[in-house]
Amino acid sequence: xxxxxxxxxxxxxxxxxxxxxxxxxxxxxxxxxxxxxxxxxxxxxxxxxxxxxxxxxxxxxxxxxxxxxxxxxxxxxxxxxxxxxxxxxxxxxxxxxxxxxxxxxxxxxxxxxxxxxxxxxxxxxxxxxxxxxxxxxxxxxxxxxxxxxxxxxxxxxxxxxxxxxxxxxxxxxxxxxxxxxxxxxxxxxxxxxxxxxxxxxxxxxxxxxxxxxxxxxxxxxxxxxxxxxx
Amino acid sequence: xxxxxxxxxxxxxxxxxxxxxxxxxxxxxxxxxxxxxxxxxxxxxxxxxxxxxxxxxxxxxxxxxxxxxxxxxxxxxxxxxxxxxxxxxxxxxxxxxxxxxxxxxxxxxxxxxxxxxx
Numbered sequence: 001x002x003x004x005x006x007x008x009x010x011x012x013x014x015x016x017x018x019x020x021x022x023x024x025x026x027x028x029x030x031x032x033x034x035x036x037x038x039x040x041x042x043x044x045x046x047x048x049x050x051x052x053x054x055x056x057x058x059x060x061x062x063x064x065x066x067x068x069x070x071x072x073x074x075x076x077x078x079x080x081x082x083x084x085x086x087x088x089x090x091x092x093x094x095x096x097x098x099x100x101x102x103x104x105x106x107x108x109x110x111x112x113x114x115x116x117x118x119x120x121x122x123x124x125x126x127x128x129x130x131x132x133x134x135x136x137x138x139x140x141x142x143x144x145x146x147x148x149x150x151x152x153x154x155x156x157x158x159x160x161x162x163x164x165x166x167x168x169x170x171x172x173x174x175x176x177x178x179x180x181x182x183x184x185x186x187x188x189x190x191x192x193x194x195x196x197x198x199x200x201x202x203x204x205x206x207x208x209x210x211x212x213x214x215x216x217x218x219x220x221x222x223x224x225x226x227x228x229x230x
Numbered sequence: 231x232x233x234x235x236x237x238x239x240x241x242x243x244x245x246x247x248x249x250x251x252x253x254x255x256x257x258x259x260x261x262x263x264x265x266x267x268x269x270x271x272x273x274x275x276x277x278x279x280x281x282x283x284x285x286x287x288x289x290x291x292x293x294x295x296x297x298x299x300x301x302x303x304x305x306x307x308x309x310x311x312x313x314x315x316x317x318x319x320x321x322x323x324x325x326x327x328x329x330x331x332x333x334x335x336x337x338x339x340x341x342x343x344x345x346x347x348x
Contacts, residue, residue: 040335043331058339059339060335060336060338060339061335061338062331062332062335063331063334063335064327064331066327066328066331066332067328070328070331070332073332074332074335074336077332077336078336078339081336082339177325179324179325179328
């Protein structure tokens, strides 16, 4: 099984942990727009791996669960070592992102010579309505927290949809040291510190019938960011 | 407990936490752990061999008026220090295991899919 090069620019990196209920539909949607896809099965306990093998998608499998940050780290390392593609796109396995918006972000990056385009739920008022109230407030608080403690001036602190240029990944992002959900702060911080041009891009998140990250997990992320190495 | 004793207690706790954090990136964490054990073991031995002199001097040093309080003081500091060191050790081990998992998974994908590194 080798990667075809229909889309010559980007590799979609999907980190999946116990996503048997969503992964098939997510991949079907993504395949309509992108041909280069790598799924990182992060030690799933359910039949995610069997499904991935059945779907004949390129897969890297962790023998134990190491966290989403670790999975993205693996995906980005694969992107650098085993492909010549120009962009990597991080994409959530739970189907919350829209592949067409990923494509729009990629085109936006190309057109404007950007090294990173980061999805944001807060740039379009229409998209804001779809975010549950508690989640919206938590994300806003997280943005303020990152602004104060890390000087990261982004509207959406933890959006998983990102378009990342090879140069940025190679010179600034890899290795990702935070294996847990705190990787989002690390990636944002590294992008801001790199001084390479980047932009935010309005995207919406599909929350209906999806197993989203618990809002209370923000406590874990905050404490981890305070205690761990930066 | 005097204000001096409270200050010493706070300083010792912060110091032990900071040391565990600073040494976490190196193998010195093992040395730190051994130093802590040797320090407290020596103190225990001295308190048995020379109970009056040790307990009095330690109590004075810590700013604690009663001898029994100094034992409690040392017990709490010892517990916290060991906790800090062990927690840091677990975090470091966790990072190493996860890095290993990443490395193995990347090696396997090359073998299985036959993808040629550029």
